[in-house]
Amino acid sequence: MHALFEVHQFPSTNNVMDISSDVREDIRAFAFKGHAALGVEIMDAFPNLELIANYGVGFDTIDVAHASKKGIKVTNTPDVLTDDVADLAIGMLLSLTRDIVGASDWVRSGTWAKSGAYPLQRTISGKSIGVVGLGRIGRAIADRLQAFNTHIHYFARSEKDTPGWVFHTDLIDMAKKVDILMVAVSGGPQTSGLISKEVIDALGNDGVIVNSARGTTLDEEALIQALQTHQLRGAALDVFNNEPHIDERFSKLSNVLLQPHQSSGTIETRKNMGALQRQNLSAFFAGDPLVTAVN
Ligand code: 8YV
Numbered sequence: 001m002h003a004l005f006e007v008h009q010f011p012s013t014n015n016v017m018d019i020s021s022d023v024r025e026d027i028r029a030f031a032f033k034g035h036a037a038l039g040v041e042i043m044d045a046f047p048n049l050e051l052i053a054n055y056g057v058g059f060d061t062i063d064v065a066h067a068s069k070k071g072i073k074v075t076n077t078p079d080v081l082t083d084d085v086a087d088l089a090i091g092m093l094l095s096l097t098r099d100i101v102g103a104s105d106w107v108r109s110g111t112w113a114k115s116g117a118y119p120l121q122r123t124i125s126g127k128s129i130g131v132v133g134l135g136r137i138g139r140a141i142a143d144r145l146q147a148f149n150t151h152i153h154y155f156a157r158s159e160k161d162t163p164g165w166v167f168h169t170d171l172i173d174m175a176k177k178v179d180i181l182m183v184a185v186s187g188g189p190q191t192s193g194l195i196s197k198e199v200i201d202a203l204g205n206d207g208v209i210v211n212s213a214r215g216t217t218l219d220e221e222a223l224i225q226a227l228q229t230h231q232l233r234g235a236a237l238d239v240f241n242n243e244p245h246i247d248e249r250f251s252k253l254s255n256v257l258l259q260p261h262q263s264s265g266t267i268e269t270r271k272n273m274g275a276l277q278r279q280n281l282s283a284f285f286a287g288d289p290l291v292t293a294v295n
Contacts, residue, residue, distance in 0.1 A: 004285040005029070016042055029053060029281055032062070035243060035261075039063040043070060053280045054294075055273055056264070057081060057137075060187030060214060064295050074294040075280040078136060080272035081264035086140035088263040089182055089212045090148075092236035096208065096257045097122045122233075125149045130178035132171065132194070133185030134160055137212065141182050153178050171195075175202035180210070187214030197222035200232055208234050212263050215241035224249050227256060238263050 008027065011018040019027075024046050032038060033055035040063060043049060049072055052062055057078045067074050095101060098121045105111075106118050127150050131138045134156040142152050142165065152165040155174050159167040168174035171194065175181060181203060185191045195209065195218040203209070209232065211218055220241050226232035228249070236257040240246040243261055250256055264273065279291045 004282055007031075017045060029284055031055070031277060031281060035061050037061050037063075040066050043067060043072060051075070051281070051284045051290075053277045053284070055277045058187050058214065059294055060216070068295045073284070073290060075277070075290050075292050076294050077273040077276045078292055080276055081269050082136045082140045084266050084269045085137050085212055085263040086144055088238060088259070089137075089141045089184070089210055090144050092212075092238065092257055092259060093124060093180065093182070093208070093210050096210070096234050096236040097124055101257065124180070127151070127180055128153060128178040129180045129182060130155060130168070130174045132181060132183045132217075133191075133213070134162075135184065135186070138182070138184035141184055141212075145182070172198050172202045175199045175207070176204075178203070179206065180208045183209065183211040183213045183217055185213050185217055187216050192216045193219050195219065195223070197226075200226045203232065205231050206233050208232075208236075210236045212238050215239045215243065220247060224253075227253050230255070 008019070008023055010016070025048060027046050028048050029051035030049065031053050038052065038061055043063070043066060052067060052072060052074045054062060054074065054076045057076050059074060059076050062074055064074050103118045112118070125148060129145050129150045130153040131142045132155050134142065134154045138154065138156070142154060142162070145152060152162075153168060153174050154160075154162075154165055155168045155171045181195070183195060185194060191213070193216070195211075197219055200207075200209070200219070200222050209218075209223070223232070223235060224247065227235060234255040234257070236259070237250070238259040239261055240250070250258060264270065276292060283290050
């Protein structure tokens, strides 16, 4: 029991419809975490639902249009996770291009002592990097990349005040001009399949893609084929379609770095995300303005 609200646990069956109709009628807010769809059917089963407080900045699985139609407010957790997400994107890029994981295994397995130096890897200094989406996270990624002596290009809805960075309105054109794509757009229908086969082809066989956004932003089939046939040098992925049951072909590829959707996964950031989610819930029950409203 919280001072302002009573908490009902999510049913162990993992199905919200197993909550009794009495309790469903009582519930005025959801503390939502996860990436499963929260759409019409669930919202309509809770007749007094007024708030969905999401644990995460991305709310692509929540049908916000339907929520708005019903007067349900949605909140998210922006800003508090930006640094960690950007840090992991840079970490993934460096790890992939220098093969830090493979090199570590080389030492551990005794191959270094037996076979000598590790095969040479690739630099990122001096490379042109295209950031797809220059929102909070894309901006933080680009800021960090600047310290690595790279040339920053970005694809966004509008030009930003970022002297020296090259603005693009055509993603295929940007992909032709850069060596590396860092994907940092929001998920959802507007960005679904944005990194298409054409974009991957335009990047070319020395290209690298880092995806910190959502699996849906990429044409996964085209990506896997490009990696299998070495039409693309490599990819570092923190997000996938159908997480955590990702396409098995990814695990067989040696030119990918795979992460379990953990960009915001530090003790500090997850604590701050939880605190912001609770602040939104408390504000709602106290009748105060929401801290980070989406709609
Ligand atoms: C997840 C994320 O929310 O913020 C986002 O949009 O994708 C992550 O931070 C987190 O994994 C909890 O599900």
